[in-house]
Amino acid sequence: MLTIKMMKPFYTLQEGNDLKLVFAYQYFSVIKGKEVYQFIPVEANEIRIDLKTKQIENLTDIFVFQRGTRIFRIPLFQLLQISDLVDHLKSIVSFYVQQVKSEEEEEAVCEEILLLEKQNLHRLIDKALLKGNREQFMELTDLLKLEEAAH
CATH class of the missing domain: 1.10.287 (Helix Hairpins)
Known part of the structure; x- marks a missing residue:
């Protein structure tokens, strides 16, 4: 089981009903076992969300995490299944979802x-x-x- 230690988008970009959460070094980390792994933007570096449907659009993108010389790669859909990522995303995205609803x-x-x-x-x-x-x-x-x- 993975646990999200920290998840802060480096920046967010809203284009209509689409929201991009872009991550960089030191803004996204997970705990695997008892060790902290830092996100490294080697492959994917963003999560794209449709604010109307509240669906993540890039589920097959691979996220890479590193601790020292150890690296593990994980597809976003798997990261969603085995971690508390959904809870963190909800807290980040709730403002944007409410804004779309208001419009x-x-x-x-x-x-x-x-x-x-x-x-x-x-x-x-x-x-x-x-x-x-x-x-x-x-x-x-x-x-x-x-x-x-x-x-």
């Missing part, structure tokens, strides 16, 4: 407001028709055309 909620609210505005415009057009107010009807239908063209 999605804001988009949903904006869409709902636009739908309500359009429904209100249709009601006003119906009201103008019932009253026989041609001028108001023309203004509202022009406004509806402009709104539909914008979206």
